[in-house]
Amino acid sequence: AAGVIQSPRHLIKEKRETATLKCYPIPRHDTVYWYQQGPGQDPQFLISFYEKMQSDKGSIPDRFSAQQFSDYHSELNMSSLELGDSALYFCASSPIGRKGTDTQYFGPGTRLTVL
Amino acid sequence: EDQVTQSPEALRLQEGESSSLNCSYTVSGLRGLFWYRQDPGKGPEFLFTLYSAGEEKEKERLKATLTKKESFLHITAPKPEDSATYLCAVQAMIKAAGNKLTFGGGTRVLVKP
Numbered sequence: 750a751a752g753v754i755q756s757p758r759h760l761i762k763e764k765r766e767t768a769t770l771k772c773y774p775i776p777r778h779d780t781v782y783w784y785q786q787g788p789g790q791d792p793q794f795l796i797s798f799y800e801k802m803q804s805d806k807g808s809i810p811d812r813f814s815a816q817q818f819s820d821y822h823s824e825l826n827m828s829s830l831e832l833g834d835s836a837l838y839f840c841a842s843s844p845i846g847r848k849g850t851d852t853q854y855f856g857p858g859t860r861l862t863v864l
Numbered sequence: 865e866d867q868v869t870q871s872p873e874a875l876r877l878q879e880g881e882s883s884s885l886n887c888s889y890t891v892s893g894l895r896g897l898f899w900y901r902q903d904p905g906k907g908p909e910f911l912f913t914l915y916s917a918g919e920e921k922e923k924e925r926l927k928a929t930l931t932k933k934e935s936f937l938h939i940t941a942p943k944p945e946d947s948a949t950y951l952c953a954v955q956a957m958i959k960a961a962g963n964k965l966t967f968g969g970g971t972r973v974l975v976k977p
Contacts, residue, residue: 804962
């Protein structure tokens with residue numbers, strides 16, 4: 750079965766640089782979520798999109814922005830990178846399921862290292 | 865604010881030794897409670913969704929149950945390949961779509977042969 754695709758899988762950047770992470774949802778999934786997971790921590794919600802519109806927003810820094818495109822893929826843009834941005838970034842996607850519950854299926858993640 | 869607490873933080877089991885993981889939660893209107901399995905450096909792998917108190921779901925050696933305040937993940941006769949971190953998450957009834965998951969801290973399970 751097709752899964753969520755994320756690229757790149759690994760990314761190394763210097764402080765103050767910019768990074769772009771991409772997410773391709775499971776086919777026929779119209780909702781995309783972004784999470785950040787630091788070492789030894791659980792995933793923290795950043796932002797979500799439904800039908801190309803921002804749906805929910807968590808603790809996403811102002812330096813980060815994201816969008817969902819017409820083909821439902823999403824990009825997370827991160828500027829002025831800081832050492833503390835080093836983490837695993839997961840994208841998840843969901844269809845609208847029974848009772849409207851959005852069961853989220855996660856991708857393999859992008860490991861971002863800021864030096 | 866939604867809160868999820870998992871216990872224990874870590875669990876060491878002998879192969880075949882059954883046990884249960886606990887997930888306590890408070891949420892303003894539960895839409896769903898989710899269990900995921902996560903291996904180091906990988907994305908969470910979906911296991912179960914539970915919608916209402918009294919519901920139970922099973923998959924191989926795993927069984928998830930739900931009450932109004934907590935959920936349990938029972939591991940029956942575990943094997944070494946069941947070693948992983950098990951994450952519990954809740955989703956509140958806020959919007960029609962795109963609602964976030966709030967995760968607990970996870971339980972790291974190690975099954976020794």
